[in-house]
Amino acid sequence: MTLSQRILNLRPYVPGEQPQDKKYLKLNTNENPYPPSPKVQDFLRKFDFEKLRLYPDPLCTKIRQRLSEKYGIAPEQVFVSNGSDEVLSFCFYAFFDSTQGRLLFPEVTYSFYPVYCDYYGIAYEKVPLDGSFAVDLRSFLRRHDSCGIIFANPNAPTGTCLNLHDITLLLENYPRTNVVVIDEAYVDFGGASAIPLLRDFSNLLIVRTFSKSLSLAGLRLGFAVGRKDLIQALFATKDAFNSYPVNTLTQLIGEVALSDEDYYSSVTKRIIATRDRFSKKLLDLSWNVLPSKANFVFASKKGVPGKEVYFKLKELGILVRHFDEEMTRDFVRITIGKNEDMDRLLQALKDLF
Numbered sequence: 001m002t003l004s005q006r007i008l009n010l011r012p013y014v015p016g017e018q019p020q021d022k023k024y025l026k027l028n029t030n031e032n033p034y035p036p037s038p039k040v041q042d043f044l045r046k047f048d049f050e051k052l053r054l055y056p057d058p059l060c061t062k063i064r065q066r067l068s069e070k071y072g073i074a075p076e077q078v079f080v081s082n083g084s085d086e087v088l089s090f091c092f093y094a095f096f097d098s099t100q101g102r103l104l105f106p107e108v109t110y111s112f113y114p115v116y117c118d119y120y121g122i123a124y125e126k127v128p129l130d131g132s133f134a135v136d137l138r139s140f141l142r143r144h145d146s147c148g149i150i151f152a153n154p155n156a157p158t159g160t161c162l163n164l165h166d167i168t169l170l171l172e173n174y175p176r177t178n179v180v181v182i183d184e185a186y187v188d189f190g191g192a193s194a195i196p197l198l199r200d201f202s203n204l205l206i207v208r209t210f211s212k213s214l215s216l217a218g219l220r221l222g223f224a225v226g227r228k229d230l231i232q233a234l235f236a237t238k239d240a241f242n243s244y245p246v247n248t249l250t251q252l253i254g255e256v257a258l259s260d261e262d263y264y265s266s267v268t269k270r271i272i273a274t275r276d277r278f279s280k281k282l283l284d285l286s287w288n289v290l291p292s293k294a295n296f297v298f299a300s301k302k303g304v305p306g307k308e309v310y311f312k313l314k315e316l317g318i319l320v321r322h323f324d325e326e327m328t329r330d331f332v333r334i335t336i337g338k339n340e341d342m343d344r345l346l347q348a349l350k351d352l353f
């Protein structure tokens with residue numbers, strides 16, 4: 001059997017474990033510990049299954065309308081697709097062309113970015129973090145030789161967050177001809193969204209997801225907001241690949257979820273309170289904990305390799321995430337669960353280390 005050269009060279013992303021064998025306390029893939037809005041449950045109970053007979057709306061008109069109202073922009077400024085990973089993949093295809101220079105992203109960031117670069121043949125360069133493990137936008141400022149920039153804010157897997165002042169400074173000093181993508185997967189947990197900057201910067205594109213703060217990782221729904229011409233480019237990319245990536249149920253459930261802001265704001269507040277409480281207790285146990293504005297923390301303990309933390313916790317039925325790369329090897333990334341989940345983890349860490 002002959003395979004293409006493409007597939008022989010491919011280095012796929014390795015997702016966090018989704019074990020099907022036994023029941024773990026899952027603190028490894030930044031899922032929300034609380035259920036989706038109860039309105040989603042009501043909707044599913046009443047859903048008319050005959051609606052599945054037809055293809056879904058390829059333009060996702062209704063959900064884009066709702067998102068545009070929520071963020072005070074035009075519906076033509078919203079693109080929706082099958083999880084923000086797919087949205088990101090389309091961004092890499094549509095905006096980054098290394099005949100114009102290399103794509104820049106932080107040295108430590110979402111590990112899908114280099115995978116998309118390889119997939120689409122985009123040359124890239126990793127920009128070092130600053131001394132406190134935060135994204136250093138000053139090092140991006142001087143780089144007019146690049147074809148674009150992408151970073152996550154808050155960053156993953158570190159949880160650190162940039163302020164709008166620094167992001168504005170970057171955008172003011174970066175060529176308007178190149179696209180800057182900000183991946184705001186975690187912004188609802190305390191970060192400042194760059195959406196208000198869309199008015200001033202035509203080359204800015206922001207990517208969001210329903211997976212984390214809206215507790216719908218199983219739904220697969222993500223979106224991008226930006227100027228109309230960038231959004232049109234994303235639609236063209238989608239239609240060259242799959243005209244119907246967002247299924248009917250997903251579109252309808254997404255709409256229902258957006259109608260329950262009260263529920264989600266109370267859930268988000270609870271997660272933030274648990275994160276801050278957990279971080280403090282971990283610091284009290286002499287762990288190093290990076291300041292987080294996400295629903296996870298990145299932490300290390302002197303003299304204990306991250307891998308050992310990962311394996312010992314797994315034996316106790318607790319899953320966290322370890323990234324075995326030079327800069328991240330000492331750390332584990334811990335998703336924030338409910339208070340009782342974090343207490344169980346703290347007890348385990350106290351007993352083990």
Ligand SMILES: *Cc1c(COP(=O)(O)O)cnc(C)c1O
Pocket residue numbers: 030082083084085086110152156183185208209210211217220221222
């Ligand atoms: C989780 C995550 C995503 C992907 O979200 P999906 O919408 O579930 O595909 C994108 N970017 C970052 C930084 C993430 O952590």
